[in-house]
Amino acid sequence: MAILIKGGRVIDPARNLDGRQDILIEGEKITTLAANLEAPAGARVIDAGGMIVTPGLIDMHVHLREPGYEQKETIASGTRAAAAGGFTAVACMANTKPVADSASVIYFIKEKARQEGVVRVYPVGALSKGLEGKEIAEIGDLAAAGAVAISDDGRPVMNALVMRHALEYAKMFNLPVISHCEDEALANDGLMHEGLVATILGLRGIPAAAEEVMVARDLILAELTGGRLHLAHVSTAGSVRLLKEARARGVRVTAEATPHHLCLTDMLVQSYDTSTKVNPPLRPAGDVAAVVAALAAGDIDVIASDHAPHADEDKDVEYDYAPFGMVGLETAVPLVVTELILPGKLTWQQAIKSWTANPARILNIPGGSLVPGGVADVTIIDPDMEKEVDVNEFYSRGHNSPLQGRKLKGWPVLTIVGGRVVMENGKIIEE
């Protein structure tokens, strides 16, 4: 069935487009983009007056937990959470059980996503065998099977030589190496950002330096090897300084920041609410401001949620014992709209670019732009819609969000993947 999206404000940063346009979708493709299109007979007309219409949003950093941790999330539940949050594609990290360090696991994820998923799923392969950081994984096999990047995300690659080899080897397949920058020794089993709040709460601190020394190391290795480095979840002012300096010198590096590191501070931990326990940890306001400024300046390319669902019983424990991670797919858009776009810290164009054109380019995947003949992945956001976050309504199996009860504005209301409406008004439309 054809779909005509009428009267919306279309923002497509890849084409430098921001204005009233109608979009005609036929089959799995976009066929026409123009002002005042007539609906063909039998087409569904979607009135997008007052809405923001964008290329389907891409979240290049999520944990779908399957295979192995289905009590936390599955490909079925995680892709529904993505669609509910306005995302049409996700890249899922390799720290599953078994680890996605072999072609067979990549095939499994892709096949599961085809059968049970509602958005596009791009697996990230492991950087090292078993995520152990000792020997590089069969990156050529992973690439052939369809991995779009390699990463040991969740665990740092402590051995600089292994990191060097990964950057060099992945270059042959044009795969980015996504680095979780954390010096384990400096992190010292910390639980939150090291600073005044940690001192008051008596929680072991993770200094900003634990991230920054690894950012520095990886930038140096990217320069040495010419490999494609992508820094995951940049969270400190020091990391931003290093990144800017490296970019200015032409080092091949891209970077992402999460909505929670862009919008929340370590003050939230004061409740000892375990949903605030995340790695890298929530930082003080000065770091948050530096990361926001870097995103606005284009030094950080991507907003990615690092959606990390956990079962309720995993998080319903003492702060020390709770695993790191928070869910983000279903709150990313309204959080960024409320905390960054509406207060004028970020423009719609900048935000959309970091969710569309930039991740598509970094991962070398389809979408990220609305072009006639291109895939019909589209997201519609109602910039005026306001509602409270209710974790019990999440499609994700994880309820570990520190935003419970927070009133947010600017919710996605429609998600189209390959010409099919998969989410409308927050509800998943099953096939």
Place this chain on the structure above:
Amino acid sequence: MRLQRKDLLGLKDLSAEEIELILETAAPMKEILGRDIKKVPTLRGKLVVTMFYEPSTRTRTSFELAAKYMGADTMSIATATSSVQKGESLRDTARTLAAMGTDAVIIRHSAAGSPALLARTIEASVLNGGDGMHEHPTQALLDMFTIKEKLGGFKGLKVAILGDILHSRVARSNIWGLTKMGAEVRVVGPATLIPPEIENLGVKVYYNAEEALKGVDVINVLRIQRERQKKGLFPSLREYARLYELTPERLKLARPGALVLHPGPMNRGIEIAPAVADGLQAAITEQVTNGVAVRMALLYLLIGGAN
């Protein structure tokens, strides 16, 4: 009069008036402890449970005695013998206790914030008996009771807290309590054992013991845990003692007659010299007595009388 709160989680949350009320209530309690028959019926019919996830002798027995002297029934749950060993979560254990009609739970736990988690879970009063590096409010209150008894008050008093500030819940609770009551607090220890940004709590940081102890009215000596040395936070117990042990010579730098406190158990010859620990200026054994009085006061103020 009662405290207008369900729980005692830390001194950070208490007002100066509330601290004053607790210290004033502890004085008559101490008088009861001096009696021949140390029992009053104030908490008869109440159930007080101690839940200790970390080994402790003095805090647990002190609370149990306090509850018993007030006529309450007591029950003690130690982790080695309870269903905690079977993997039961803190919240489930707490719900079980609540279902048995518990009026107050005293919890000690190595994980900071556990008392807050417990307090959110059950309706009974929760008293923090020490949580990780966070707070140990009853220890600070008994320290303050001792100071008030010996020196009359807090305004303008100079108090030095000496030792491992980083890992010390006793230090944090003392800092909150003493600064609220108008004392000047100094913390002194090796740079590796001073928590970041602690000066923002209104204390002065010293690395040099001699400098820090000059002219102080009270020295609160903290216990040094031997495993900190193994983690590389200081090079040796020998060097620690050389730089920070409260010796008679260092004590002389303080105001004449300055009070020496220690939360115990002591490492003699490491953080405190035996001559100081057993000297006239030390109130260390009296702190133990005062601990019972302060805990009686707290139980009375939180669960005493009609609801």
